[in-house]
Amino acid sequence: MNICTYSYKEYLQLVKSFHGSLAPGLIIGGFIVDLAMKNLPEGEFFDAVCETPVCLPDAVQILTPCTIGNGWLSVVNFGKFAVTLYEKYSGRGVRVYLDTKKLQAWPEIRDWYLKKKKKNEQDSDLLLAQIKEAGHNLLSIQYVQVEPDKIRRKKMGPVDICPVCKEAYPTRDGEKCKACQGETPYAKVSEPPTKK
Amino acid sequence: MNICTYSYKEYLQLVKSFHGSLAPGLIIGGFIVDLAMKNLPEGEFFDAVCETPVCLPDAVQILTPCTIGNGWLSVVNFGKFAVTLYEKYSGRGVRVYLDTKKLQAWPEIRDWYLKKKKKNEQDSDLLLAQIKEAGHNLLSIQYVQVEPDKIRRKKMGPVDICPVCKEAYPTRDGEKCKACQGETPYAKVSEPPTKK
Numbered sequence: 001m002n003i004c005t006y007s008y009k010e011y012l013q014l015v016k017s018f019h020g021s022l023a024p025g026l027i028i029g030g031f032i033v034d035l036a037m038k039n040l041p042e043g044e045f046f047d048a049v050c051e052t053p054v055c056l057p058d059a060v061q062i063l064t065p066c067t068i069g070n071g072w073l074s075v076v077n078f079g080k081f082a083v084t085l086y087e088k089y090s091g092r093g094v095r096v097y098l099d100t101k102k103l104q105a106w107p108e109i110r111d112w113y114l115k116k117k118k119k120n121e122q123d124s125d126l127l128l129a130q131i132k133e134a135g136h137n138l139l140s141i142q143y144v145q146v147e148p149d150k151i152r153r154k155k156m157g158p159v160d161i162c163p164v165c166k167e168a169y170p171t172r173d174g175e176k177c178k179a180c181q182g183e184t185p186y187a188k189v190s191e192p193p194t195k196k
Numbered sequence: 197m198n199i200c201t202y203s204y205k206e207y208l209q210l211v212k213s214f215h216g217s218l219a220p221g222l223i224i225g226g227f228i229v230d231l232a233m234k235n236l237p238e239g240e241f242f243d244a245v246c247e248t249p250v251c252l253p254d255a256v257q258i259l260t261p262c263t264i265g266n267g268w269l270s271v272v273n274f275g276k277f278a279v280t281l282y283e284k285y286s287g288r289g290v291r292v293y294l295d296t297k298k299l300q301a302w303p304e305i306r307d308w309y310l311k312k313k314k315k316n317e318q319d320s321d322l323l324l325a326q327i328k329e330a331g332h333n334l335l336s337i338q339y340v341q342v343e344p345d346k347i348r349r350k351k352m353g354p355v356d357i358c359p360v361c362k363e364a365y366p367t368r369d370g371e372k373c374k375a376c377q378g379e380t381p382y383a384k385v386s387e388p389p390t391k392k
Contacts, residue, residue, distance in 0.1 A: 020261050020268075049381065053349055058265030061257070065216050068264050068271065069254030075264065076381060078374045079352055079366035084382075095382070100357055100364055114364060115355055145384040153249055156275055159311055161296055168296055168310060170275035178274045185245065185272060186280075186291070188341040 001135065003030040004037055004063045008132065011062075019058045024112060024124075025081070027131050028098065028138065029059030035136050036085045036096045037064075041143070043087030048073045049151055051080040051097075059083070074151040081113075086146040099140040106130040109138065197331065199226040200233055200259045204328065207258075215254045220308060220320075221277070223327050224294065224334065225255030231332050232281045232292045233260075237339070239283030244269045245347055247276040247293075255279070270347040277309075282342040295336040302326040305334065 003011035011030050012022060019026055040046060048066040050056040053075050057068065060083060066072035072088075086093025103110040108127045111117045156170045162177040169177035179186075199207035207226050208218060215222055236242060244262040246252040249271050253264065256279060262268035268284075282289025299306040304323045307313045352366045358373040365373035375382075 018257075019263055019266050021266075023266070026265065051375070052352075053264060054267070054352065055265045058263050061214075061263070061265070067215055067254050067257070068249060069222065069251045069257070070215050070217075070219070071250070076374075076379075078379070079355070079369065080363055080373060080375065082363070091383075093382075095385070097363055100362060113355075141388055143386045143388065144382040147381055147383050150381040156248075156250065159275070159309075166296060167276055167278070167293055173275065177276060178272075179247070179276065183272075183274070185343055185346040186289075186340040187287075187343050189291070190339045192337055192339065 001132075003034050006063075014062050015058070018062055019055075022128065023055050024109075024127055024131055025055035026059055027128065028081070028109075029056045029083070030063065031131075031135055032056070032081075032083050032096045032098070032139060033059050033063045033085075035139055035141065036083055036094050039094045039096075039141055040085060041087055041090075041092040041094060043090065043092070045088045046072075046085045046093075047088045047148070047152070049084040049086070049093075049146065050075045051078040051082040051084075053077060054079075056081065056083055071153055074153070076151060084144055084146060086144070086148075088148065091146040091148055093144050093146045095142045095144045096139050097142070098138055102138050102140070106134050106138070109134060197328075199230050202259075210258050211254070214258055215251075218324065219251050220305075220323055220327055221251035222255055223324065224277070224305075225252045225279070226259065227327075227331055228252070228277075228279050228292045228294070228335060229255050229259045229281075231335055231337065232279055232290050235290045235292075235337055236281060237283055237286075237288040237290060239286065239288070241284045242268075242281045242289075243284045243344070243348070245280040245282070245289075245342065246271045247274040247278040247280075249273060250275075252277065252279055267349055270349070272347060280340055280342060282340070282344075284344065287342040287344055289340045289342045291338045291340045292335050293338070294334055298334050298336070302330050302334070305330060 048060045082097035084095040164180035278293035280289045280291040358365045360376035
């Protein structure tokens with residue numbers, strides 16, 4: 001049993017090293033990406049969409065060339081456990097999702113996924129064993145036509161120096177940068193003491 | 197010269213393998229994360245903020261335990277070249293940014309960063325050489341108090357089966373999932389032919 005070009009065991013090691021823990025969602029995510037890769041439409045360059053920011057983006061980033069930083073991976077916050085890989089020019093893609101109709105055969109996965117059990121009631125060994133046993137059998141595929149303009153990040157465009165903070169920012173954001181317009185997540189900013 | 201626990205050369209290899217190319221922004225990003233790590237406030241667990249989705253998130257994901265999928269890395273779309281690492285409970289953090297006042301000594305970096313030259317006019321060998329030479333000297337640091345609630349992703353909360361697509365979704369989104377409410381990035385969805 002492989003996950004893309006890795007053995008199952010190798011994939012678990014990559015998950016642990018990249019993500020920090022053997023999150024069940026990321027192991028299922030490995031099977032999702034693997035099944036998507038095996039059902040790619042024709043084409044050379046593929047971009048990815050994750051329909052949740054939870055866990056799944058890391059499966060895509062570990063297993064494909066698509067990352068957040070290079071822009072080939074987009075995340076939409078639908079809270080859905082699905083990944084689409086699509087040919088970047090034509091938009092033709094394959095979507096793989098966790099099919100709730102197939103969950104009944106693996107009750108520990110079902111109860112975890114549908115949040116029927118609190119964390120301390122879950123049997124994590126059994127959960128991981130059922131995930132490994134289920135493999136692709138939890139999943140279904142669809143063929144989709146992606147509208148890349150709806151999800152791909154926009155080009156930054158011209159930049160200028162913000163008159164307030166003196167840092168560079170995209171002029172599409174207005175007369176000053178978004179942080180100086182008040183959207184900052186920082187309550188307090190202080191400069192370090194100057195060295196003499 | 198090291199980038200966190202890696203030699204400069206090892207870091208370039210990681211960038212190439214994870215990100216696909218030696219993007220100048222990701223190399224500067226390595227120095228940004230390195231300088232932030234060297235100036236961490238006290239504490240054990242650190243979350244990260246990137247102020248642009250371009251390149252920088254990959255530096256954080258390569259060099260720290262924070263990823264998009266585990267939720268320890270947040271991205272705000274300010275188009276600013278800055279990373280903050282903050283203690284996850286107190287919010288005390290250090291912000292490292294590309295300081296435009298320090299750009300004059302490295303004209304090739306300046307022209308690339310402020311988009312003064314078209315891509316085909318850039319000298320990419322000179323650009324990478326200046327980035328290596330400049331190292332931390334392009335950067336400045338600030339101490340910040342982060343308001344984690346403003347940026348950290350919300351817990352998903354209860355889930356249910358969407359009455360339209362039959363997939364699981366967070367009930368906070370309403371009576372049906374966001375995709376079935378019309379926010380889908382897919383123009384056309386078709387099921388694969390059933391195998392006989």
